[in-house]
Amino acid sequence: MMIKGKVWKFGDNISTDLIAPGRYFHLRNDLQKLAMHVLEDAMEDFSKKVKKGDLIVAGKNFGLGSSREHAPRIIKLAGVSCIIAESFARIFYRNAINIGLPLVELKETDGIEQGDELSVDLENGTIKNITKNEVYEFEPIPNFMMQILKEGGITNYIKKYGDFPEVSE
Amino acid sequence: MGKTMTEKIFSEHVGRDVKAGDMVISKIDVAMVQDGTGPLMIEEFKKMGFKDVNVKRALLVIDHASPSPRKELSNSQKLMREFARSTSAYLHDIGEGICHQILVEKYVKPGDIVVGADSHTCTSGALGAFATGMGSTDVAIAFGLGKIWFKVPETIKVIIEGELMVGVYPKDVILEIMRILGSDGATYKAIEFVGECVESMGQDDRFTLSNMAVEAGAKTGLIPTDETTKKFLESSGRGSDFRKIFPDPDASYEKVVKVNASRLEPMVSVPHQVDNVKPVSELEKENIKIDQIFIGTCTNGRLNDLTTALKILEKNGKSPNVRLIVSPASKNILNRALKEGIIEKFVELGAVIIPPGCGPCVGIHQGVLGDNEKVLSTQNRNFKGRMGNPNAEIFLASPATAAAAAVTGKITDPRRFL
Numbered sequence: 138m139m140i141k142g143k144v145w146k147f148g149d150n151i152s153t154d155l156i157a158p159g160r161y162f163h164l165r166n167d168l169q170k171l172a173m174h175v176l177e178d179a180m181e182d183f184s185k186k187v188k189k190g191d192l193i194v195a196g197k198n199f200g201l202g203s204s205r206e207h208a209p210r211i212i213k214l215a216g217v218s219c220i221i222a223e224s225f226a227r228i229f230y231r232n233a234i235n236i237g238l239p240l241v242e243l244k245e246t247d248g249i250e251q252g253d254e255l256s257v258d259l260e261n262g263t264i265k266n267i268t269k270n271e272v273y274e275f276e277p278i279p280n281f282m283m284q285i286l287k288e289g290g291i292t293n294y295i296k297k298y299g300d301f302p303e304v305s306e
Numbered sequence: 307m308g309k310t311m312t313e314k315i316f317s318e319h320v321g322r323d324v325k326a327g328d329m330v331i332s333k334i335d336v337a338m339v340q341d342g343t344g345p346l347m348i349e350e351f352k353k354m355g356f357k358d359v360n361v362k363r364a365l366l367v368i369d370h371a372s373p374s375p376r377k378e379l380s381n382s383q384k385l386m387r388e389f390a391r392s393t394s395a396y397l398h399d400i401g402e403g404i405c406h407q408i409l410v411e412k413y414v415k416p417g418d419i420v421v422g423a424d425s426h427t428c429t430s431g432a433l434g435a436f437a438t439g440m441g442s443t444d445v446a447i448a449f450g451l452g453k454i455w456f457k458v459p460e461t462i463k464v465i466i467e468g469e470l471m472v473g474v475y476p477k478d479v480i481l482e483i484m485r486i487l488g489s490d491g492a493t494y495k496a497i498e499f500v501g502e503c504v505e506s507m508g509q510d511d512r513f514t515l516s517n518m519a520v521e522a523g524a525k526t527g528l529i530p531t532d533e534t535t536k537k538f539l540e541s542s543g544r545g546s547d548f549r550k551i552f553p554d555p556d557a558s559y560e561k562v563v564k565v566n567a568s569r570l571e572p573m574v575s576v577p578h579q580v581d582n583v584k585p586v587s588e589l590e591k592e593n594i595k596i597d598q599i600f601i602g603t604c605t606n607g608r609l610n611d612l613t614t615a616l617k618i619l620e621k622n623g624k625s626p627n628v629r630l631i632v633s634p635a636s637k638n639i640l641n642r643a644l645k646e647g648i649i650e651k652f653v654e655l656g657a658v659i660i661p662p663g664c665g666p667c668v669g670i671h672q673g674v675l676g677d678n679e680k681v682l683s684t685q686n687r688n689f690k691g692r693m694g695n696p697n698a699e700i701f702l703a704s705p706a707t708a709a710a711a712a713v714t715g716k717i718t719d720p721r722r723f724l
């Protein structure tokens with residue numbers, strides 16, 4: 138899977154409270170509306186600025202906090218095609234893969250700036266920074282998760298196959 | 307090679323020896339959703355084509371917006387009630403309490419694997435269960451297939467030595483551990499809390515430790531079971547569920563962290579990060595005025611928390627300049643507090659009692675803060691916007707420190723009042 142897009146840059150510790158604030162709890166059944174508030178406490182008007190296919194690049198521990206799956210869902214709904222961060226909180230990581238939002242763990246994101254254009258190759262574990270003409274490498278996404286992403290998420294996968302992909306050790 | 311508690315529990319469940327790092331698909335004993343995550347779980351459950359739940363102890367708890375403050379949420383809750391009626395899942399409706407408290411009072415047994423669509427599902431780890439939070443879709447799979455995939459985590463062993471000084475509580479210990487580990491210090495890991503200080507703690511206090519494991523990114527926070535666990539289970543009529551779960555002496559750990567409880571003083575987590583922890587003596591000098599105090603939540607809303615706070619307040623009275631909100635974590639706790647006259651005393655002191663549930667913790671209703679206001683809460687999270695207003699500041703502390711702030715109207719060392 139290849140992903141290409143422009144970067145929106147965030148810092149460390151972007152919590153699910155910042156992504157999907159509790160004060161919009163009543164919009165959880167209307168994700169389109171909730172998505173209009175995605176990350177607004179971290180970046181003003183993010184939902185208006187972000188374009189389809191754009192990428193989020195962040196620091197450490199992205200998605201920490203509550204297990205609300207609405208957080209990755211509204212990021213995806215807002216048009217974001219992939220999140221690249223130095224590390225992810227565990228529940229967020231699972232949730233994102235489950236809903237078919239690719240995540241990349243990249244050791245060092247300091248070199249990437251807002252507005253840079255990237256092209257991400259999930260299977261081979263490479264990111265090309267087209268703006269800066271640089272290449273970064275990351276640990277490719279495990280096959281188990283790649284299969285889920287290819288079906289557009291685990292719900293589709295289970296609906297189709299009735300069970301999980303095979304786990305390889 | 308010996309096994310950690312996590313490795314033991316997974317090995318039992320999958321029927322072969324597993325070790326940290328293995329990918330496994332394991333059977334689930336208990337699965338849970340609350341009203342914030344339940345409606346999405348139901349949607350995905352239906353999309354996957356499931357008809358009934360495939361896990362014996364499956365529960366839906368309405369605790370986050372309870373009772374509902376607006377029609378959109380009422381409709382989601384209706385969906386949960388309908389789901390429970392049409393499947394073999396159990397429903398715990400408004401007023402019954404916080405999902406994690408209900409889990410430990412009624413459902414979780416030592417050695418279980420528990421998944422809940424709520425990050426603080428790790429609370430049940432204090433009963434020697436591998437209990438972890440997941441998203442709605444994962445829990446929908448657990449409801450439907452009765453199994454889920456895991457990567458068996460490495461374990462960080464946290465040894466808590468010594469004895470707590472008067473005025474210092476398990477909440478202070480776990481805040482200190484958060485300071486040491488940092489908000490991502492245990493990401494993808496399990497924590498085992500051991501040591502003489504843990505052994506001497508009552509079961510209620512142990513839940514406070516396990517509850518906050520996720521604030522360091524941990525999957526769960528396990529505590530070996532013992533006589534205390536047994537007594538707790540017996541007190542809720544589940545004595546026969548008791549079994550010993552403990553790590554092997556030669557188990558292998560990713561890391562060992564030692565904390566000396568004897569030297570600890572009361573701690574406070576300062577906005578907007580849980581691991582931003584400072585001793586109360588230092589903050590006291592800054593003269594930090596508090597507008598609202600909240601005593602409750604799955605972290606510190608149990609009977610001993612209420613009695614600790616009450617003792618300080620009874621002797622010293624509440625400042626007229628603070629609003630005090632108290633919420634027992636479950637109906638069972640509320641009932642006991644009523645019988646013991648605790649609720650009456652809180653009311654006389656000027657506290658507002660709200661029904662068992664999450665209350666103001668997650669910013670949906672009941673006690674949302676005004677701009678630039680400061681709250682001191684016994685909860686587990688102080689992220690910006692957490693309690694409904696990104697322009698407010700949240701401090702986290704023990705029930706005793708919360709009570710001391712209710713007396714003076716500012717952050718105060720509770721040891722002054724003991």
Ligand code: SF4
Nearest residue numbers: 426603604664667668
């Ligand atoms: S009390 Fe707070 S932390 Fe606990 S389950 Fe409720 S919202 Fe979550």
